[in-house]
Amino acid sequence: MSANGYRAYTSADADRLQKVLMFSELGFALKDIGTLLDAPAAVQLEALNAQQSVLAEKLDRLAQSQLRLELTRQNLQGDLHMSDAQKFAAFKEAKLAENDEKFGQEVLSKYGAEQKHAADQHFSGLTEAQYAKMQTREAELKVGLLAYLADSQLPSAVAQQVFEAHRDWLKTATPQYSPAMHRGIVQMYLADSRFADYYTKLVGDGRATKALVEIVDHYLSE
Numbered sequence: 001m002s003a004n005g006y007r008a009y010t011s012a013d014a015d016r017l018q019k020v021l022m023f024s025e026l027g028f029a030l031k032d033i034g035t036l037l038d039a040p041a042a043v044q045l046e047a048l049n050a051q052q053s054v055l056a057e058k059l060d061r062l063a064q065s066q067l068r069l070e071l072t073r074q075n076l077q078g079d080l081h082m083s084d085a086q087k088f089a090a091f092k093e094a095k096l097a098e099n100d101e102k103f104g105q106e107v108l109s110k111y112g113a114e115q116k117h118a119a120d121q122h123f124s125g126l127t128e129a130q131y132a133k134m135q136t137r138e139a140e141l142k143v144g145l146l147a148y149l150a151d152s153q154l155p156s157a158v159a160q161q162v163f164e165a166h167r168d169w170l171k172t173a174t175p176q177y178s179p180a181m182h183r184g185i186v187q188m189y190l191a192d193s194r195f196a197d198y199y200t201k202l203v204g205d206g207r208a209t210k211a212l213v214e215i216v217d218h219y220l221s222e
Helices: 011-025 030-037 041-077 084-124 128-150 157-173 179-191 193-203 208-220
Strands: none
Touching: 011 030, 030 041, 041 084, 084 128, 084 179, 128 157, 128 193, 128 208, 157 179, 157 208, 179 193, 179 208, 193 208
């Protein structure tokens, strides 16, 4: 305490505050910031290196988005004809940005920067046929879940359809599918209400997410 009654901040206090502000600005969750502050410098450096990769990816995506925006603007003005391939590429960039905004930090925390980058690159490289396949599998998933909720039997042909539709969707959407990854993803659905909201909206029934998790757990345990 200083003579005027105010707390006297040390150089260590200033360093800690600077780190709090920096980690917060970089998007780290508050609980993770507390853990990092008490961690060795090597651990802090590792976290910063991972986040640097994420920021570099975001900058690259922003540059790509800026280019797509300019192409779209010129297309609307009639100065440039935008091909279907360019329009599809712009659509994928928009979807990636939307998903990153909603779930990017959770995915990064659970799977790491390297796997997230690989998944983003994989999605960017999807062909229109592959994306159409994903849409078809999602429609099959919706129909299957509606039927399963009307008569919840495990095992059953309907439950098998739901499992296969979700598995095939993941195999197309992600670069390295595995049963362990599949199980981890559906468990994340239960832990995060945003995923539950998505399947509730898709199927029109609040029981959809829990039913999907039950089905996946059953068939992955066989």
